[in-house]
Amino acid sequence: MSIQQRLQALGITLPPVGVPSAAYVPFVRTGNLVFISGHIAKKDGKAWVGQLGLTMDTAEGRLAARAIAVDLMGTLQAAAGGNLDNVVRVVKAMSLVNSTPTFTEHHLVTNGFSELIGEIFGAQIGAHARSAYGVAQLPMGACVEIEIVAEVK
Numbered sequence: 001m002s003i004q005q006r007l008q009a010l011g012i013t014l015p016p017v018g019v020p021s022a023a024y025v026p027f028v029r030t031g032n033l034v035f036i037s038g039h040i041a042k043k044d045g046k047a048w049v050g051q052l053g054l055t056m057d058t059a060e061g062r063l064a065a066r067a068i069a070v071d072l073m074g075t076l077q078a079a080a081g082g083n084l085d086n087v088v089r090v091v092k093a094m095s096l097v098n099s100t101p102t103f104t105e106h107h108l109v110t111n112g113f114s115e116l117i118g119e120i121f122g123a124q125i126g127a128h129a130r131s132a133y134g135v136a137q138l139p140m141g142a143c144v145e146i147e148i149v150a151e152v153k
Contacts (some may be wrong), residue, residue, distance in 0.1 A: 014074040040142035043063035047140035053103030062112030088151040099134040106132040
């Protein structure tokens with residue numbers, strides 16, 4: 001089954017590459033590695049604002065991280081020549097969670113991203129190294145931001 005067929009089965013339509021909101025590019029390719037700039041969680045086309053442990057719980061954070069996975073796949077598709085079947089491996093993800101000092105479930109929030117990537121690419125291509133950090137604030141008050149590194153053909 002192609003990646004596009006998996007996306008259709010999951011009811012996912014990938015968005016176009018977003019326009020950067022500052023002085024950076026959406027992705028950089030060097031050799032076979034693609035570095036995708038951080039994507040913030042969006043809800044209804046706007047920053048998904050919130051702070052885990054104060055205005056949001058882990059379950060809502062997981063949904064935000066899942067939404068980021070969809071946006072990141074749109075950018076990765078463009079970086080992979082317009083075809084996600086050109087992705088050899090999702091190598092690394094870094095997740096930043098806007099959270100209170102006492103919130104400790106960053107890893108569970110980030111699972112919203114990781115689990116969807118596994119569904120899309122399967123275990124062999126989608127399993128990735130990962131870091132999840134709690135931060136005091138993110139751009140536009142977003143609740144979660146995730147960036148990835150992937151290997152492409």
